[in-house]
Amino acid sequence: MNSGMLRQMRPTFFYALLGLVFMFVAPQVLQLFTIINLTTAIALAVLALSLALIWGYGGILCFGQVAFFGLGAYVYTISAINFGGSTWAIVMAVLVTSAFAAALGYFIFFGRVSDVYLGVITLTVTLIFFSLIRRTSGPEYKIGNALLGGFNGVSSPPINLPWNTSQFLFPEHVFYVAMAALIICYVFAGWLVNTKFGRVCVAIRENELRAELLGYDSRLYKLGIFTIGAGIAAIGGVLFCNGVGRITPDVFNLYNAALTIIWVIVGGRGTLIGPIGATFALFYLTSALGGQSVLNNNLVLGAILIVFVLLVPKGVAPTVIDWVNARRKTAPVRVRRRRGARAEGTE
Amino acid sequence: MDLVAAIGLQLAYVIANLALISLGLAIIFGMMRVINLAHGEFLMLGGYTVVVATNAGVNIWVAMLIVAPLVVGIIGVIVERLLIRWLYGRMVDTLLATWGLSLLLVGLVTSIFGASTATTVAPPLGAIRIGSYSASGYELFLILITLVLLVLVWLTLRFTKLGLLARGTMQNAQMASSLGVSTSRIYMITFGLGAAVSGLAGALLAPMTGVLPTIGATYIAKAFITVISGGSAILAGTATGSVLLGGLNGIFTFIAGSTFGEIALLLAAILLLRLMPRGITGRFFRKSL
Structure with a gap:
């Protein structure tokens, strides 16, 4: 890391430091219920970060980021049940999800599917996951010892200490893990977009033809950032099913896919901190809306999306x-x- | 022999179903290069129109074949005027705005009718017998009406003034407008017609599936796969896409159950796009409608 890059990353370190302060102060001042809720919001923020990376910097319009998020959660849950411990399950979740994304990305990028089709294809994959896993409710649908459970989902084993599989983390400790994971992913993404790889990705986003004429194989770079983004989304999924305690096919539904897009649109494409902030803001907005029955969640989010596309197309940040x-x-x-x-x- | 006929009918129904739910989307996409993510919600609105109209005492055939397309068509025109026309040429933004519209419509319908299923309408036709098997008369009716609808769209595009202007606008909007065609009006009418066809499809399927505010999500994935695999030609694309994917889906459903049918459909679509990124009609039947 040279000094130029360090200067570029100064805002990243600043926000990471803020996050660290929050990580140690929040449990002292907030109630346990709020902390557990926050863990879920943090998991979603990791998902938003992954889409901010591949859409905002890679220019890849992925409508199905939530598919990788959900797949990560399912792989973690199933492997944790089968392995009897969480450490390797987390590794499995990231690896399997990245491999799936790489395979899907191979077909998409090497088929030279254009960005609009890409959005539709990834969305379709998500919805197919949704309808497939919903149907797996019978006892014949199981992987190892883990029943898939269809509509009701599977309950996820909590994260345990890496060296002791019977020592489970309590919800207040999962908060620390989640916050640390968010900060690490954020700094990693901030570093990645400042490396040569990241800069080439931005160049491809700006003008794919010109980047190719300069000798960069845009297909490979897109596939790379897409796969990395899917891995980060899988980490979010692992945190999510730990925060909620179970994983259901609902994670793959159209509403959640739209929500991910809305976070990035509202927060702003081309920044990493914007979508993270938007995730927390909208998480609390939708929680507040859940408490009343006049305005429907879908209605409000739809209106927000339309207003931002028409009036604030760049996003807040x-x-x-x-x-x-x-x-x-x-x-x-x-x-x-x-x-x-x-x-x-x-x- | 009876078994073959029954399976054939079932296969034809799967294909017709796919063509029916995709046609409205294909019209809007093929004509205007607008991918309408609120397509599923147009189908849903068609279903709700039928339920509301029949509850108000309208004959079910009138409600399905006339009222639903009319209502959803008008909604489509309103949507085009208020939302879509600001975004022509910006495909990604159109995609996002129509997604917002889709959420908005789901929210609106949920607030009005509630989240659970509204009163359903029963299929108006009884069962028919093929030898020792029985098939639903309504499914047969759906196959026929899909064919009629495809022919109607073909006739409209091929032989009417509107069809000629629409095809001209589709090929070269600038040239059409310099020749005195109001492209903005053509776009408005096309979007309205696409919405009306979607509304009709939703209305026809309502007795089979029931209506829910979120039912659009179950249609939209299949409709998109079909349209994108088919490519940009409206009729040839929809027809080849639904025959290929519907056929595969039907065959695999028969062999290994409906879950595998869906998997086969998805895998076939992804493989197809790797081989033909512009869809079937991007490679074959290029000159077709």
């Missing part, structure tokens, strides 16, 4: 950054002009 930059640039100019005006006046 880039709009704020643009605004701040514009002020910074214009401020000295205005002073200079005023001085100039005064000078003209005296002449």
Whole structure:
């Protein structure tokens, strides 16, 4: 890591530090119920981060990021039940999900499927997962010792200490694990987009033809960032099924797929912290909406999505950054002009 | 022999079902290059229209064949005027905006009718017998009406003034508008017609599936796979896509159960897109409608 990259990553470290402070302060001041809720929100934030990486930086319009999230959760749960411990189950979840994403991505990117089709295909894969796993309710659908459970899902074994499989973590400890995972994933993603690999990905997003003419195989780079994004989503899935305690096929439904897109749209494509912030904000908005019955969740989220696409297409974080930059640039100019005006006046 | 006939009928029904739910989407996509993610919700609205109309005392045939397409078509025109027309040429944004619309419609219908199933309508035709097997008369009716619908769309595109203008706009919108065609009006009508066909399909399927606010999600995946595998030609694409995928789905369902039928459909679609990224009609039957 050279000094230039360190300078580039200064905001990333700043937000990571804020996250660290939050990680150690929150359990002291917040109630256990809030902490358990927060764990779920953190898991979703990891999912949002993965989509922010591949859509915002890779330019890959993946509508089915939630498929990797859910697949990670299912693989973790099934392997944890079969292995009797969580450590290797987490590794399995990330590896299997990345392998699945790589296989799917091979067909998509090497078939040169364009971005709009890509969105539809990934969404379709998600919905097919949804309808497939819903049907697995009979006792004949099992992998090893784990029954798939159909509509009701499977209850997930909690994470245990790596060296002692009978020492399970309590919900308040899972919070620390989740927060640490979010920070690590965030710093990793922030580092990745500043490496040569990340820069080539951005170049491909901006102009695929030009990047190819410069000698980069855009298919390989897209496949790479897509696979990495799926791995991060799988980590989110592992945290999610730990926070909730079980995993059901509902994770694959259209509503959740849309939610992931909405976080990134609202937070802003091309930033990593924006979608994470938007996830927390919308998580608390939807929880608040769940408490009343006048406005339906779908209605509000649909309206938010339409309003953002039509009026704030860049999302919150880039709009704020643009605004701040514009002020910074214009401020000295205005002073200079005023001085100039005064000078003209005296002449 | 009876068994062959019964299986053949079942296969024909799977194919017709696929064609029926995809046609509205194919019209809008083929004509306007707009992928309408609220397509499933248009089908859902068609179903609800039938339920509401029959509860209000309208004859079920009138409700299905006339009221539902009319209502959903009007909704389609309103949607095009308020939302879609700001986004022409921006495919990704259209995709996102129609997704927002889909959530909005689900939310709206849930607030009005509640989340559980509304009163269902019974299939208006009884069973028919093929030798020692029995088949649903309504399924037979659906196969026939899908064929009629495909022929109607073909006739409209091929032989009417509107069809000519629409095809011209589809091929070269700028040229069409310099020749005095109001492309904005053509787009509006096309979107309305696509929505009306979706509404009709939703209405026809309502007696088979019942209606739920979230039922669009069960249609949308299959409709998209069919349209994308078929490619951009409206009729040839829908027909070849649904014959290929529906046929595979039907055969695998018969051999190994409906779960494997769905898996076969998905795998076939992904393999097909690897081999023919622009769909079947992107490679074959290029000049077709």
